[in-house]
Amino acid sequence: MGTSANAVAGGRGGAPVPKDVDYANYFCTYAFLYHQKEMLSDRVRMDAYFNAIFENKRHFAGKTVLDVGTGSGILAIWSAQAGARKVYAVEATKMSEHARALIKANNLQDVVEVIEGSMEEVTLPERVDVIISEWMGYFLLRESMFDSVIHARDCWLKPTGVMYPSHARMWMAPIRTGIVDHKLGDYESTMDDWHNFVDETKTYYGVDMGTLTKPFSEEQRKYYLQTSLWNSLHPHQVIGTAGIIKEIDCLTATVADIEKVRSNFSMSITVENTKLCGFGGWFDVHFRGRSEDPAEHEIELTTAPSVDYGTHWGQQVFLLHPPMRLNEGDDLRVSFLMSRSKENHRLMEVELGCEIHQHSGKILAPFKNKYYIE
Numbered sequence: 509m510g511t512s513a514n515a516v517a518g519g520r521g522g523a524p525v526p527k528d529v530d531y532a533n534y535f536c537t538y539a540f541l542y543h544q545k546e547m548l549s550d551r552v553r554m555d556a557y558f559n560a561i562f563e564n565k566r567h568f569a570g571k572t573v574l575d576v577g578t579g580s581g582i583l584a585i586w587s588a589q590a591g592a593r594k595v596y597a598v599e600a601t602k603m604s605e606h607a608r609a610l611i612k613a614n615n616l617q618d619v620v621e622v623i624e625g626s627m628e629e630v631t632l633p634e635r636v637d638v639i640i641s642e643w644m645g646y647f648l649l650r651e652s653m654f655d656s657v658i659h660a661r662d663c664w665l666k667p668t669g670v671m672y673p674s675h676a677r678m679w680m681a682p683i684r685t686g687i688v689d690h691k692l693g694d695y696e697s698t699m700d701d702w703h704n705f706v707d708e709t710k711t712y713y714g715v716d717m718g719t720l721t722k723p724f725s726e727e728q729r730k731y732y733l734q735t736s737l738w739n740s741l742h743p744h745q746v747i748g749t750a751g752i753i754k755e756i757d758c759l760t761a762t763v764a765d766i767e768k769v770r771s772n773f774s775m776s777i778t779v780e781n782t783k784l785c786g787f788g789g790w791f792d793v794h795f796r797g798r799s800e801d802p803a804e805h806e807i808e809l810t811t812a813p814s815v816d817y818g819t820h821w822g823q824q825v826f827l828l829h830p831p832m833r834l835n836e837g838d839d840l841r842v843s844f845l846m847s848r849s850k851e852n853h854r855l856m857e858v859e860l861g862c863e864i865h866q867h868s869g870k871i872l873a874p875f876k877n878k879y880y881i882e
């Protein structure tokens with residue numbers, strides 16, 4: 509547990525990495541326009557935020573808004589165009605300079621104030637009516653940016669204020685995918701290559717490397733078999749009902765609620781004679797306002813498998829080695845734990861246990877796998 513004065517705030521689960529390391533590993537990519545453009549080109553994401561703001565102008569007109577992690581400034585610009593009286597646009601990286609230029613070019617410099625700095629260190633002159641932020645990482649919580657939004661909310665949101673988005677959910681479903689065989693093949697050929705290397709090193713250089721076979725195999729297993737994969741799943745690859753892992757109310761959630769996500773849920777196979785190759789994870793967020801001050805038009809942003817409406821988040825795939833033959837009506841009872849990596853609080857580790865209750869009544873031997881979201 510890092511307590512160094514130079515450590516980043518939040519991330520109490522995994523060790524907070526020093527600020528300069530966090531900048532090098534995490535923030536620096538956001539300082540590039542090409543990265544911001546990738547997010548700005550995600551139509552599903554853009555439409556959801558655009559509609560959430562402009563179909564709920566009442567929440568913005570004449571109000572004060574804080575945009576946590578403004579990036580290019582897009583959400584701050586829309587908030588101002590929707591009639592906000594004042595928008596504080598906080599950005600940790602030098603992207604703040606591009607945001608400032610963009611805001612001026614759109615003639616909104618009298619409403620939007622860009623503040624370069626980390627949200628945890630910034631002081632605002634007043635509390636705000638709305639906090640808006642696009643903080644979601646892969647499988648919702650990778651990047652741990654929601655910690656910064658929680659911090660902003662606790663320091664700067666008025667007691668009557670609203671969060672945009674207001675709610676978030678994590679989902680998981682059983683899937684089939686050909687990648688499972690490729691990854692096992694890649695791992696096996698890497699190990700074949702290693703064994704040749706050990707033989708040759710002994711023959712030509714007189715050193716036996718065999719003692720490193722186990723750690724090499726563990727390293728490669730982690731890389732090929734245990735690291736979750738970004739994938740754009742087709743809905744046909746989902747072979748059962750999806751289970752909700754976690755629901756988050758952005759107005760009340762605490763860092764303690766999200767630094768460890770523990771959940772038990774069930775999923776049912778809905779396809780006859782199929783192959784369970786792993787699990788797909790995704791999230792959605794909702795813009796509902798708050799119960800005393802609800803949105804006029806509730807908007808949903810979903811990253812579920814879709815033919816036409818894929819997002820840059822895609823889905824996270826957790827492969828199962830070896831895959832299992834299952835049938836319609838089989839029940840998967842999952843115990844799920846996601847925690848932050850000990851080395852870097854922005855990365856995640858997942859323990860996924862599963863007991864399968866077959867339609868016939870037979871219960872298969874349970875399995876428990878460890879995965880890394882890197």
Ligand SMILES: C[S@@+](CC[C@H](N)C(=O)[O-])C[C@H]1O[C@@H](n2cnc3c(N)ncnc32)[C@H](O)[C@@H]1O
Pocket residue numbers: 535538539547548576577578579580581582583598599600601603625626627628641642643644653656
């Ligand atoms: C996912 S991007 C979203 C950018 C922009 N709001 C958008 O929707 O296109 C997140 C941005 O938040 C910034 N950010 C993350 N954590 C922050 C923090 N604690 N303080 C200030 N900015 C932060 C990042 O540098 C990045 O530009």
